[in-house]
Amino acid sequence: MTAKVVLRGWRFQRNKDVNNFLSRQINEICWMIEIDQDDVRPPAIQCMEEVDVDKVVKRRLIRLTNLPFPALSWREDQEDSREVVYEERALVCRWKFVWIFPDAAARMGRKPWIEQALMRVKAEDCTVLCQKAFAEPDQLRQIFRGETQKGGMSKKWLFGEKEFLRQELYADQGKPILSSLTTSTKFWERGDPMQRGRVGKLICKDELTQSHTANDSITINATVSPSLPSSPKKQRYTVLDCFCGGGGWSRAAVMAGLRVESGFDFAKEACETYALNFFGAKVYHLWANEYTQHSKDCHFDIVLASPPCAPFSPVHTRQGQHDDRNTASLLAIPDLLKKAKPRVMILEQTAGLINQHKDWFNNLIQNITSVGYSVRWRLLKCADYGLAQPRPRLFIIAACPGETLPPFPRPTHSADTTSGLKPWKTINQAIRGIPEEWADHNVDSCIERNYTSFCGDKQANTICTAGQKKQQMYHPSGKRDFTAREFACLQEFPLCHKFGDVGATNIRTQIGNAVAPVVGQKMLAEVKRWLMIADGLLDGGQS
Known part of the structure; x- marks a missing residue:
């Protein structure tokens, strides 16, 4: 029996061959990583592939770096022709293309993937551990966007903002009149928050x-x-x-x-x-x-x-x-x-x-x-x-x-x-908590229908703003369309969310979009x- 010799390692492709996801600079390559969701091994081990040794054409130097283009690129070899650079000079990898499959059977059968990603190479992936080959994450972020405020760029609450949010929470419980609440600012008097303007x-x-x-x-x-x-x-x-x-x-x-x-x-x-x-x-x-x-x-x-x-x-x-x-x-x-x-x-x-x-x-x-x-x-x-x-x-x-x-x-x-x-979640669960006479919930103004009734203990069709599917959305009773507020609840807008005085059709468009x-x-x-x-x-x- 003759032993078969194979090489095992990572697969790389030129950027130009990665679905046009990356810029097509010469000698820039991408690390291809396929992962099975049920495999507990590290991704760098999972993604290794085997190739017959007789398929090897030549050896090439590959530099993995998290530095942005053009660092470490072929521009350092400008005395060579473009053809020589393409065929002989170092290849630079800055990106990883990750495919996530549910299991090996799905991956081998090229079944639908769960997730795809293009990720910048990390500092720990870099092959040359020197200052020239990689930068720390904080340094990269600062170069791109300047100083980053940890914890968020908003350092304070606006005057009256907490009171506004408190009253919105009250309205979301279906209670329009805030008779039991006191206000912390003269700008927010007690009353119905659903009646407020801008x-x-x-x-x-x-x-x-x-x-x-x-x-x-x-x-x-x-x-x-x-x-x-x-x-x-x-x-x-x-x-x-x-x-x-x-x-x-x-x-x-x-x-x-x-x-x-x-x-x-x-x-x-x-x-x-x-x-x-x-x-x-x-x-x-x-x-x-x-x-x-x-x-x-x-x-x-x-x-x-x-x-x-x-x-x-x-x-x-x-x-x-x-x-x-x-x-x-x-x-x-x-x-x-x-x-x-x-x-x-x-x-x-x-x-x-x-x-x-x-x-x-x-x-x-x-x-x-x-x-x-x-x-x-x-x-x-x-x-x-x-x-x-x-x-x-x-x-x-x-x-x-x-x-x-x-x-x-x-x-x-x-x-x-x-x-x-x-x-x-079902239709009935989504719409049952709307109080009578709530904003945008005028049942009497709905278009009357004579459709077949159905059980609301199921999912609604996906809300669309146009086309035939628009006509398939109506109240389980079959007697009328949904109100604008019912559409909003089917889209999980809280009761406190207000809509402009623009008509039910436009409100539905806003909800569907x-x-x-x-x-x-x-x-x-x-x-x-x-x-x-x-x-x-x-x-x-x-x-």
């Missing part, structure tokens, strides 16, 4: 050059208290909500204990809703490119983004009048990252982006990595996180240079009753925990 600042393009003075009632509400030394109890991580709509992401951020500083959207009606809900926040009625050019906002800890998804939706079957505008919104992501320089970004999109529009998806990932961000993505079913709809969505998490990439949160609900998780707050809250709670670990404010390990 608590945030709505800014239009033509106002950006104007001076906003203290005679504006909204700036009075947002006035900060006298300067005091900051402490961990006062600090919060700050949020910019891009393509904010009616505030699904921002509502999730408030629920997760973050400070919502700003948002922007091109829909004026959505901006009106947003300004009713987020205390002291600025909301810009602007396009994404206008925001990057004109706003004076600076850096944020977290950027949230839910670009218009209609062109990529599976139910989008014909050209819409705003398709070009909406698809172009994805192209604004790198400029937003360069302007806001967040430690972490989370982006939500329809599953159709990755399933049916791979060119757009690949371009989006390259736009994120081109700014230096590590990035991971998953297709998630929102029902697994407490939503009363299946609502499959693509979620992308990105982390700036020097920042550890946060993981996705674990599911909390399941259709499998033996999983040990909570059962999926929004990130479900209950899902966003779980995402942001995990990101917040990860940032606190990185900042030394919480014990825990990072990988």
Whole structure:
């Protein structure tokens, strides 16, 4: 019997061959890592592959580094021709492309992956342990975004903000009149918080050059208290909500204990809703490119983004009048990252982006990595996180240079009753707590129907804003449509969330376009925990 000689080691590919996810510089390569979720071995061991020795063509020097391009690149060999550089000179690896499969059988059968990620090489991965080959994470982060405030960039609470949040919590319990509460500020008298006007600042393009003075009632509400030394109890991580709509992401951020500083959207009606809900926040009625050019906002800890998804939706079957505008919104992501320089970004999109529009998806990932961000993505079913709809969505998490990439949160609900998780939430559970005569819950104004009734102890169809699926959503009685408030509850907006006086159809559009707050809250709670670990404010390990 003849012994077979094989070589065992890691697999690398040139960046140009990695799905157009990375910039195509010459001699830049990517470390390919496939992981089985049920394998307890370290990823660097799992991902090793074997190749027959007779397949070897030549030896090449590979440098693993966490330094940004062009450090250690072929430019040090400029006396050689491009062909010689390509064929002979050192290859440089700055990225790891990670595939996560449920088990080896799925991986070997090329079954659907659970998660994919492009991660910057870490200092401990670097092959040459010298100052030239790697930088410490804090150093990389400081080079990219300057000094980072541990614990969050918001160092104090706005005057009246805690009282506002306390009254919102009261309203979320379905109690509109605050007769049992006293107020800590003259700006918030006792009464129905659902009847209040703007608590945030709505800014239009033509106002950006104007001076906003203290005679504006909204700036009075947002006035900060006298300067005091900051402490961990006062600090919060700050949020910019891009393509904010009616505030699904921002509502999730408030629920997760973050400070919502700003948002922007091109829909004026959505901006009106947003300004009713987020205390002291600025909301810009602007396009994404206008925001990057004109706003004076600076850096944020977290950027949230839910670009218009209609062109990529599976139910989008014909050209819409705003398709070009909406698809172009994805192209604004790198400029937003360069302007806001967040430690972490989370982006939500329809599953159709990755399933049916791979060119757009690949371009989006390259736009994120081109700014230096590590990035991971998953297709998630929102029902697994407490939503009363299946609502499959693509979620992308990105982390700036020097920042550890946060993981996705674990599911909390399941259709499998033996999983040990909570059962999926039902229609009846979502809408049963709405008080009579609550805001946007006028049953008498609903369109009457004569449809077949059904049991509400099941999940609703995914809320859509257009197409045939829009017609499949009606009250279990079969006698009427859902009210706007019922739609909001099916999307897990709390009762305290207010909507502008823009009509039920527009409110439904805002709801259907929004990130479900209950899902966003779980995402942001995990990101917040990860940032606190990185900042030394919480014990825990990072990988």
